[in-house]
Amino acid sequence: MIKRLKDLLGRIESAQTPLSYAIVTFLSAVMLRTFWEHTLLMRDPFSNDWGIDHAHYLFFYIALALTLALLLYVLTGENIARIMRVVLPSFIVLTIVPLIDRVSGASAFFNVTYYFPEKHPDIWEHFFFFFGRLESTGATPGMRVEIALILLVIALYIFIKTQRPWHAVCGTLMAYVIIFAYIAMPVLVQGVAGLFKAKAQIDIAFNVRFYLMLIFPLGLGVLYAAGPHIFRAVFRDLRWMRLTQYLLLIVLGAVVCAKHFSGQVVFGQEGFFRVIFLLISVTLAWAFCVISNNWADEDIDRVANPRRPSVAGTVPAGVYRCIGWGCLWGAGIYALAINAATLEIMAVFTGAYSLYSMPPLRLKRVPVLSKFVIGLNALLMFMLGYMFWANSTTIQLPFILFFLLFFTFSANFIDIKDHDGDLAAGIKTLPVLLGPLWAKRLIGLSFVVTYLAAYETFMLQGFFWGCLATGAVQCILINRKNYDERPVLIIHVASLIFIIGYVLRTTGMGL
Numbered sequence: 234m235i236k237r238l239k240d241l242l243g244r245i246e247s248a249q250t251p252l253s254y255a256i257v258t259f260l261s262a263v264m265l266r267t268f269w270e271h272t273l274l275m276r277d278p279f280s281n282d283w284g285i286d287h288a289h290y291l292f293f294y295i296a297l298a299l300t301l302a303l304l305l306y307v308l309t310g311e312n313i314a315r316i317m318r319v320v321l322p323s324f325i326v327l328t329i330v331p332l333i334d335r336v337s338g339a340s341a342f343f344n345v346t347y348y349f350p351e352k353h354p355d356i357w358e359h360f361f362f363f364f365g366r367l368e369s370t371g372a373t374p375g376m377r378v379e380i381a382l383i384l385l386v387i388a389l390y391i392f393i394k395t396q397r398p399w400h401a402v403c404g405t406l407m408a409y410v411i412i413f414a415y416i417a418m419p420v421l422v423q424g425v426a427g428l429f430k431a432k433a434q435i436d437i438a439f440n441v442r443f444y445l446m447l448i449f450p451l452g453l454g455v456l457y458a459a460g461p462h463i464f465r466a467v468f469r470d471l472r473w474m475r476l477t478q479y480l481l482l483i484v485l486g487a488v489v490c491a492k493h494f495s496g497q498v499v500f501g502q503e504g505f506f507r508v509i510f511l512l513i514s515v516t517l518a519w520a521f522c523v524i525s526n527n528w529a530d531e532d533i534d535r536v537a538n539p540r541r542p543s544v545a546g547t548v549p550a551g552v553y554r555c556i557g558w559g560c561l562w563g564a565g566i567y568a569l570a571i572n573a574a575t576l577e578i579m580a581v582f583t584g585a586y587s588l589y590s591m592p593p594l595r596l597k598r599v600p601v602l603s604k605f606v607i608g609l610n611a612l613l614m615f616m617l618g619y620m621f622w623a624n625s626t627t628i629q630l631p632f633i634l635f636f637l638l639f640f641t642f643s644a645n646f647i648d649i650k651d652h653d654g655d656l657a658a659g660i661k662t663l664p665v666l667l668g669p670l671w672a673k674r675l676i677g678l679s680f681v682v683t684y685l686a687a688y689e690t691f692m693l694q695g696f697f698w699g700c701l702a703t704g705a706v707q708c709i710l711i712n713r714k715n716y717d718e719r720p721v722l723i724i725h726v727a728s729l730i731f732i733i734g735y736v737l738r739t740t741g742m743g744l
Contacts, residue, residue, distance in 0.1 A: 239393050245322070246315040259321035263294045266327035270345065289437055292444035294324060297415055299451035301408060305387070306458050308404045309394040313458040319390065326382050333375035346370040348417040349435075356420050360413055372416060380412055418443070434502055442506040445570055449513050449563075466547040467520070467556060470527070474722040475647075476519045479614045481729040483511060486618025488733055489632070489691075492740040494622055507621065510567045514575070515614070518564035518583050524557035526590040530654075537654030574620060582613050598660050608641030635690040639683040645676050646711055650718050673716070677708030684728070691732050703728060 244250075267290045302320045306313050330345075348356060348371055359365035364372040364380075372380070387408045392401035414421060419435045422443070426433045433439065457464045527534065527543035534544045542548040548556075561583060568579040589596045589606040597603040612633060619628055648655065648662035652669055655662050664672040684704030688697055703724065710720050 238389060242319065242390070242393060246318050250318060252314055252318060255318045255321040259294075259298065259324050260291075262322075262325045262327050263291055266290065266330065269328065269331040285437055285441060289440045289444070292441060292448060293415070294327070296444045296447045296451060297412070298324060299448065299455055300411055300415075301387070303451065303454050303458065304404070304407060304411065305390065308391055308400060308407075311394055313455055317455075323383065323386055326379050330373070330375035330379050333378055334373050337374055345373055345376065347419050347435075349419045350423050353417075353420070356417060359417075364413075364416075380409075383412070384409055439502070442510075442570065445567070446506065446509050449567075460552075463548050463552060463556075466542045466545075467524070467553075470542055471520055471523055474719070474726060476516065477726055478722075478729065479515060479519065479611070480512065481726065481733065482611055482614040483515065483618035483621075485729060485733050485736070486615040486628075487621040488618075488736045488740065489615075490619040490622040492736055504621070507571050510571050511575070511617065511621075514564045514567040514571070514579055515617075517560040517567065518579050521557050521560040521564060521583055522586040522590070524553065524560065525587060528554070528557070529591050529595065533651060533654035533657070533660065535654075536657050537651045575617065578613050578617055578620075582610050585609055585613075597662070600661055600663055600666055603662070604641050604644040605637065607644040607647075608637045611640050611644075612636035631690045635686055639679075639686040643676065643679045643683040645672070645679070646718070646721060649673065649676070649711070649716055673712045677711040680704050680707040680711065687728075687732065691736060693732065693735055696735070 264287070267287050271286075298320055302313065302316050305311065305316050305320065309316075334345075348359060350356070352370060353359060353368075355365070359371070364377060367374070384405050388401045388405040391404040392398060395401070418440075419433075422433050422435060453464075524543075527541055530538075531543050534541045539545060542553060543550075564579055564583065565576060568576040585606045588594050589603060596606060615632065615636060616628060645663045648664050649669065649672065651662070652664040654660075656665050663676065666672075667675065681701070681704035684700040684707070685697075687693065688700040693700060707721060707724055710717075710724070
């Protein structure tokens, strides 16, 4: 019997079956389960909540599948792709729940819901006695059959892979804890919220956002398990200081808006999810911009940046492109989860960077104009932060001029380290046109002007000499004989943190 199961498992796990087939099977099972539950349980499948309800179910099961896959990976050490080929199709068992509940007549008495602290105070009884006694809400008979079958499959899988009965028992118990935790999510969420003396408003919109938030770290875990060396290579190449700059510009926009609407800003549950999704969306969008720039800059990077994944051979070209496009889709999904305006801004952000780095236009070849894209994207991040409190992206003219004029010109410093590669590739950056010496002098002077402009734009009263001195230090760092970009970026980021703290202090919100 075990031998037959092992042979069957080997055929399912075989690389000859594309992973995409398993993904399609999983998605089909989830959609069937959702549709059948709405129809067989005598509910309207096309009600006003149809879209968000399907999104809720989809994200719930994606998060659960990723969690169980990671559990099996840790317990068995099996290749994560092989595990996913087993886990994802196994979700076909979802489709039997509505059928069992309808045929047994349970649908007339039981409602499929989470366990809530106010409705299920005896949560430990439900946990220790396989969801406890049947009640009008909670785990239905069909769900209990479904979960029992899933646990049986997990037990057999672990035993076949490890040949250790106790591993199978312990792994099955851990899987049960995970499944129960998903169904008792409101109890856990309210418990965590209670630690901060808060109360979560758990509704279907909360469920969608919660599981979408959970999918991101779980997805990263699966990707790391699939290729640790690839994950680390891409992670190290993300230019984290520049990403930090963009994230700080979002914070700066938020605190400037808070200053304008002093006393009218409230950070609640929606604000919490917006912060998380903004961080994820901007990070993924930036990852796409970095990766797509590397695609187009392979010739330059062979001279100036030979350690980048696109030329070092640490990431296969096809995999690298899949990662890039995956990051773009992820950025769009998390932006849309906030609102349509955020999606539009993120689309402009990635589109502008594509015009900057990708053929056929490749605006990075056009002096000065190329850095206008960077100034524009800095302004877009500032606008995203401003939108955090306001429902409008209309900001004052001084801020627009600061980013599109002063920020744009000082952004030419990023081309200094790439001079040799740009010269070889015929990219006419400022250092290539003027030569490194005069370009450094001009860019260094632009930093002095930019810091003085920041003094006026953000009304940093009492810090004129500090702004002038910081600009002068940046000018000196840029004109060093052995130029190093890192100190320039560190001072730049530290300056943004200082401005944020100053504006926060003037709003009375802290610091």
